[in-house]
Structures are given as C-alpha cells and as structure tokens.
Amino acid sequence: MKFVDEFRDPDKARALIREIETLLPQIPRADERPLQIMEFCGGHTHTIFRYGLEQMLPGAIELVHGPGCPVCVLPMGRVDDCVALAERPEVIFTTFGDAMRVPGSKKSLLQAKAEGADVRMVYSPLDALALARANPDREVIFFALGFETTMPSTALTVLAAEREGIDNFSLFCNHITTVPTIKAILDSPDMQIDAFLAPGHVSMVVGEAPFRFVAEDYGKPIVVTGFEPLDILQSLWMVIRQLAEGRCEVENQYRRIVPPEGNSAGLEAVAKVFELREFFEWRGLGSIDHSGVRMREEYAHFDAERKFPVPSLKIADPRSCQCGEVLKGVIRPWECKVYGRQCTPQTPMGALMVSSEGACAAYYQYGRLAVEAQRGKTG
Amino acid sequence: MCLGIPGQIVEIVDHENLMARVDVAGVRREINIACIIDDAHPPEACVGDWVLVHVGFAMSRIDEAEARKTLALLDQLGEVEAELATMRASEAPA
Ligand code: SF4
Numbered sequence: 004m005k006f007v008d009e010f011r012d013p014d015k016a017r018a019l020i021r022e023i024e025t026l027l028p029q030i031p032r033a034d035e036r037p038l039q040i041m042e043f044c045g046g047h048t049h050t051i052f053r054y055g056l057e058q059m060l061p062g063a064i065e066l067v068h069g070p071g072c073p074v075c076v077l078p079m080g081r082v083d084d085c086v087a088l089a090e091r092p093e094v095i096f097t098t099f100g101d102a103m104r105v106p107g108s109k110k111s112l113l114q115a116k117a118e119g120a121d122v123r124m125v126y127s128p129l130d131a132l133a134l135a136r137a138n139p140d141r142e143v144i145f146f147a148l149g150f151e152t153t154m155p156s157t158a159l160t161v162l163a164a165e166r167e168g169i170d171n172f173s174l175f176c177n178h179i180t181t182v183p184t185i186k187a188i189l190d191s192p193d194m195q196i197d198a199f200l201a202p203g204h205v206s207m208v209v210g211e212a213p214f215r216f217v218a219e220d221y222g223k224p225i226v227v228t229g230f231e232p233l234d235i236l237q238s239l240w241m242v243i244r245q246l247a248e249g250r251c252e253v254e255n256q257y258r259r260i261v262p263p264e265g266n267s268a269g270l271e272a273v274a275k276v277f278e279l280r281e282f283f284e285w286r287g288l289g290s291i292d293h294s295g296v297r298m299r300e301e302y303a304h305f306d307a308e309r310k311f312p313v314p315s316l317k318i319a320d321p322r323s324c325q326c327g328e329v330l331k332g333v334i335r336p337w338e339c340k341v342y343g344r345q346c347t348p349q350t351p352m353g354a355l356m357v358s359s360e361g362a363c364a365a366y367y368q369y370g371r372l373a374v375e376a377q378r379g380k381t382g
Numbered sequence: 383m384c385l386g387i388p389g390q391i392v393e394i395v396d397h398e399n400l401m402a403r404v405d406v407a408g409v410r411r412e413i414n415i416a417c418i419i420d421d422a423h424p425p426e427a428c429v430g431d432w433v434l435v436h437v438g439f440a441m442s443r444i445d446e447a448e449a450r451k452t453l454a455l456l457d458q459l460g461e462v463e464a465e466l467a468t469m470r471a472s473e474a475p476a
Contacts, residue, residue, distance in 0.1 A: 046385050053459060099437070100468060123473035127438025129414060130474030137475040156439040159416050163399060204386060207434075207442050230385060231455055260434060260442050269417045269441070 012233060016059075019236045024061050026240075029247040037065040039195050039332050040242060043185060044202035045072030045360025046230050052369040054232040060239070067332030068362035069188070071202055073149045073179060074101050075354040075361040076285045079318040081177055082107030087314050088144055088175060088307060089120040095138060097131035098146040100124045105357050108318045128160035128174075135164070135172035144307045148177040152204040154296070155269030158276040161298070161305050175307040176297055179283060181205050182213045183294040189221050193333050198242040200228040200235065203257040208273075210265025211253050218251040229257035276302055284317065286354035287326030324353040329362055336363040343367060386436035387456065387465045388449035391415070391428050402428060404435060407453060409466050415440045 030038065042048060048068045051057060057066055070076050082105050089096035089112060096112070103113045103124065116122040121141075125131050128145050135143035147157040157174060164172045181202060188194060201214050206227045217225040224245035228238035238256040245251060255261055276298060283295025298306040307313070320326065324346075325339040336342055336355065346352040348364045355361035359368060389406035400416045402425070415428055418440045432449040433440035444452075456462045 049385075097473075100471070124471060125474060126469045126472035127413075127474075129412075129438045130472045133474045152441075153437055155417055155441070156414075156437050159414060159439065163414075166399075204436070204441070231452070259448055260444065266417050266441065268420070272416070 016233060016236055019233075019240045020059055020061075023064070023236075023240050023243050026243045026247040027061060027063050030243070034063070036195075037063055038197045038243075038246070039065050039067050040198045040200065040239065041067040041069045041188070041196045041332060042200040042228070042235070043069035043071040043181065044200075044205070044228075045075070045358070046204070047200060047202070047228060047235060048072070048362060048365055049360050050230055050232055050235055052365040055369070056232060056235060059236075064239070064243075065332070067196060068329075068336075068365070070184060070285065070288060070330045071150065071181070072355075072358055072360035073153075073177075074105055074358045076179070076287060077102070077105055077148065077177060077354070078284045078286045079106065079108050079320070080284070080314075080316050082111065083109065083318065084313040084315060085112055085146055085175060086110055086115045086120070088311060089115050089122050091142070091311065093142045094121065094311075095134055095141050095143045096120065096122045096146065097125045097134060097143060098122065099126075099148070101358055102146060102148060106351060108316075128157050129163075132160050132164055132169065132172055135169050136167075139171060141171065142310075143172050144311075145172070145174050146177070147174045148179075150179055150181050150202065150205050151208045151273070152202075154178050154273045154277065155208060155266065158269075158272040161276050161302055162272060164305060165302070170304065173305050173307040173310050174298065175313075176277070178277065178296045179285070180279070180294050180296065181209075182216075183291055184285070184288070185214075185217060187288065187291045187294070188331055189217070189223070191331055193328075194331055196223065196332055198223055198246060199225040200238050200242070201225050201253070203227060203229045203234075203261060206255075206257070206261045206265070208266050208269050211255055211261070211263045212265075214253050218253055222251050224251045225253050227253070227255040227257050227261050229260065275299075286320060287324070287330055289327070320354075321352055326353040326355050326363075329355060336366045339363070385456075385461070385465075386434045386441065387462065388432055388444060388452050389413075389435045389440075390446075390449075391431045391433060391440070393429060394425050397425055400425060402440070404433065404440070406435060406469070407457070407462050407466060409469060411438075411469055413438050413440055417441050418443050
C-alpha cells in the first residue's frame, strides 16, 4: 500500500480495504471473473491514478474508467468547427484551457492560435461575457463543454447576456449528458460492468433520481461518489456491500455536497436555455441518442452554430483506435494496439490520451506500476 | 474542469446580478451565487459562507471544516496551485 500514508485518514483506508476483502467471497460468481466497477467521471479516474487506488484493491476487482472526460470524448469534427469559428477575423474564441490541445483533423485550437487566430483561455464563461462587454466591435464565442456540472454556469451566463442585452456574445454548445451515456454503455452487447460509481458533481446538479434506472431497470448498484481517495474507497465498499447483500440501489456517499434533489436554481437555468439534441456524436463511442444539448429557439441569437456557418463534418476516428472498447471495459488501455507507440500524450491518436482524465493518458502518466501489477494479477 | 475548489464568500458586489467576491486560498475573484441562494438563504446571508466554486460559480454550500480539509488535500496534490493559475491566466478584461 504504497500511497496509503498520503490519505487524510490512512487507518480508515486500510479498514475499508479489509472490509472489501471480507465481503468479496459473499458475491456470487466473484471467483469466476473479476468484478468490473465503472467510475464514469474523469475526476474519479484522476484520483484513482494519482493515489494508485487500483494497486490497493484485491485482484478480484477491476476498475473500468468511463467516458466522463468531456475533453476526451469531443469528436474531431467538433474541434474542426471550433477552429473554423476561431479563424473568423471578427471572432474572439474563448475556451477552457484543457480544450486547447485536443487535436482536430488538421489542427488544435493551440495551433490555430499560433497561426494568428484570436483564441483566448478563460477560467469562467463569465470571463468570456466580460470580453464581449469590453469588445463591442468583436464577436465573442464561448466554447461551452462539459457535463451537467458546467451546464448551469453557461446557462446562467447566457441569461446574464440577455438581461444586459449583450448581442456580440454566443455559445458554441457541446454540452453532453451523463444519463443517456450510462444507458448506452449498459445497452452495449459486450458490456460486463457489475456496478457504477456515479459522478459526484454531476449529481450535485441533477440529484440522485436520474440514476435510479441503473438500479431499477438494469439491476446494477450505483453510488454517488466524491473525489477524494477515501470517498472512492468508501463508495467501492458500498457497491461491494450491495453486491454481497444482493441489493441494487442508488446510494449517496457524497452527501456533504450532493443534496438528493440536486440544485434547483441550476436545473431551472439549464431547462430555460437548453434542450436535448436528437443525438450527439462521441469520440470513441459513436452517436448516442439524446446525449447532448443545444440552445432553445428562444436563445438562437446566442447560438454560434446558428449565427455563423460551421463545417460540421463528421470525421471518423483512426481505424487503429480502440477507445470505444477501452471505455466499455472490454479491453484495458495497454491492450490497445497503438498504446504507447503511435498513441502517447504528446501525440494522441485517440480521445483517451488527450487529457490526464482520460484512461490511457492516466495509465501512461501514473500507471506503469499499475500495469505491471495488473499484468501480474491477470497473468 | 469538473473538480472545483472551496472558497469563502467575503462580500456581495452586485445584488442584482448575484455576484459576490470569494476568497480562494488567498486569491480573490468575483463569482456568481445564483445556485446557492433561495428565499431561506438570500444573498446577504451568503457572506461568510464556504462554497464549492466551479468555473466562476458557487455550486454548493459546504461546511467550513470540510472545506478546509478538502483545500489541504488539494493543496498537497498541487491542485490548488493549478486552479489558481487557471484563474489568474484567464484572459478576461480586468
Ligand atoms: S491508446 Fe490511444 S487509440 Fe488506443 S484506446 Fe487509448 S487513446 Fe484510444
């Protein structure tokens, strides 16, 4: 237990691991194949690698690192659209820093900036709105991306722009939704996941109810989980306990932040500004029904996709990429043919190498030890 | 992007637009508080609140002891510095 001393409460961590080990033999079929538990959220993936949590767990538990990194799952065609928007002379294109390096089919936003496009990194959509206020003769576009966690902030920013009558501000909306995506994973024929850790900060906005279908319709335990290493260990213990007791429910480990009903002011703003798209394209997973939102007709004048022409071309992922299989837990990152060879964090081919929240990049960065340990475990 | 950071609200700067100044590990910036207020907890009551700050928005009120523990842990991971660097690097007009 190499990293356990870094925990806020190392004794509690050890006790949880012991508890998990005691419960495992009570789970039917646990001796036939490893239990697969998916953490959906990239923030969890990051904590798991940073603390080497996988190495602390018994060999019978396998963590599958889900698609919950919004930067990673952005399809190349959408990055191309960003670049096309950013290269318009009247546009100031604003984005969170972690989207700058994502490769498009020709270039990233960072490369477009180096070639003269006015691309600016912002911390908050409010900063993009402030840029619009300060540059009335330019068009400021905010690259809105992220799951439900960041939707209230962009929705509230649009509502503020409307209140103030700022009409040189718009969103390039790439928000994606968690629930349809978990459903798509559950519906995929090669799926073997036994239980889920639900994303804590998405739940802070949407509440517990949207995850009930995982337990009720698919019979899988799911626990709303915080981002500290102890949170994750405790949630793993909670799903294992459900499996051992033959229960499947939504439980909330992260009550200190997540109210069961979510955040009503945030949800109200989201419902006002956004509506579901028929489908949205994901890098690695393909098209998923209702997995993204666009702006409602009433806010069309704040929608960059309607204000400006965008190429919206569909660019297929390179054939050798196996991101989809990694995302669903069918193969492990290092089993992808191009992992660590053609595909590295410096030269990402696939979505999961792009940010440190992507499973492949996380393995590459922190996980060499874990890979060795896993290889030892699975022979 | 999705992690957020705890901070303490020090003053309300714009009642109408629900903007407050927050102190995050010694760095101050304006954030929006629309998601943490309701009739029982109006803007005035937010001064002194510890909140989880997420891309410029207070998303949840948290207990002070929890907030401090989380900050200490994030600090140990170098993530407080990273978040503050992102805030400072934001190319917004002053
Ligand atoms: S190694 Fe690269 S291509 Fe293969 S699954 Fe990972 S990110 Fe995708």
